[in-house]
Amino acid sequence: MLSKKSEQFLNSVRMELMKRGKKDEDIEAVTEELRDHLTQAEKRGESVDSITGGSPEAYINSISKEMPFDNSFIKTIIGALFAILGFFTIPRLIAGQFDMSVERIIFYGLLVVILLPIEFWLLMTMLKKYDHSKKGYFAPLIIALIGFAIILAGEFYLRANEGASIINLDIHMSLWIGLILLLLFIGFCVMYKSWFYIGVMVYLVLPDLVARLFTDKPADSKEFVNISSSIFLMLSVVALVGAMAFYSRFKKSRR
Template identity: 30%
Template sequence: MQTLSDESRRFLEDLKVYLLASGKNEKATQDIVTELENHLQEAESDGKSVAAITGDSPAAYIQSIATEMTTDYHESFWLLFQILAGVFSFLLFQDLLDGPLSYSLYFLVGFILLISSLLIVLSRCLRYSATHAPSKRPFLLFGLSTGVIFLLLMGLFLTDSQITSPTIHFSWLTSSIIGLIAFLLIGYSAYRAKTWVLPLGLLAYLLPQVVIRYGFDGSPLIAVL
């Protein structure tokens, strides 16, 4: 099978990134990428370039494909939920070490809004990067936006105890059940995504604290951990 040119490979990568960042179904996206890959191989074997398939503007062609595809809201919601659960799990299990769970409505709403905003910014930066010439602009915008959101998260943590808001208190039993559900969800998400980065990262974050608190209190190992 003929090897694609760098220009064609770049186009296919940009297409895939743009479609996935736009909330399109992963399988449908892969099918389109595979079909276009075959067309590009045929075109290049005849001595033609990417323009024979995409026209004068690959970016416009990518956007037109995205417009024709249906947005997979179910998969987008599931992905958003997985990311929120993954990020929140670090806080959740940390709080479980300190006692029964307790969260204010102010904190929960603020946390969800800020993490969702971060994902929206990331999606827009990826789409911009996929349809424009390589530049530092999307990375600078994402870095700046991330910095602002991080500061807002810090402010959320600092002001949580000072803002009057309905607070949800959980018993030890309920807290344990929530922790178990979160653990199973993380395991299922890792299995579905075929990557164990989140479970291993969570383990690396929590295990030293567990060892210090319950296993080797007073041990020289504490200094190392």
């Protein structure tokens, strides 16, 4: 078993190389080799400094320069951006409330170009710093909540100050376009085995889809909101129970 300091250093190396877009197999090979070196060093009574020369950042930089950049990393980022755009648009289309103003387009653009990269950077930095400590578990949750709060605040601001719509679809046209895009989205995710994105999309779309199938009322009507909220609550309970079970199993596997 490695010391806590060595494990934290290994995690820092892994996270930093991921952030720099290196291939997963190369990262695993490097970290496994580094683990062996650290294990042997600790048996000799030496510390991480004997491997890094006292400068972990310089050591990581030297490793990174020797490793090729993973071109698929760019494809992953682009795919993630398209997925997020789908999360913003497809649920609104299915709910029948797809109206786009210039302000809303600018807001969504800022979320994709600025907020998401900042959240990704913060997430990688926190995981690298705190590893598997309690702070390491809570950091992603806090970052996600901050991002959600910013999005929610932006939505409320838009509702109060949004200008005239430049795209406005009736309920039935909006639903059919949303369903077509949903099928295309799921098809691409299956093709690239992106099951997580499918799960997120189902979680976002299913409440409004069920509500739309049961009523032709507008998305802000009491009937539509009641059906959608009930389905959303049930899905949230299932997701919470699943997350707790996964966390419990993960903790047992770490013992």
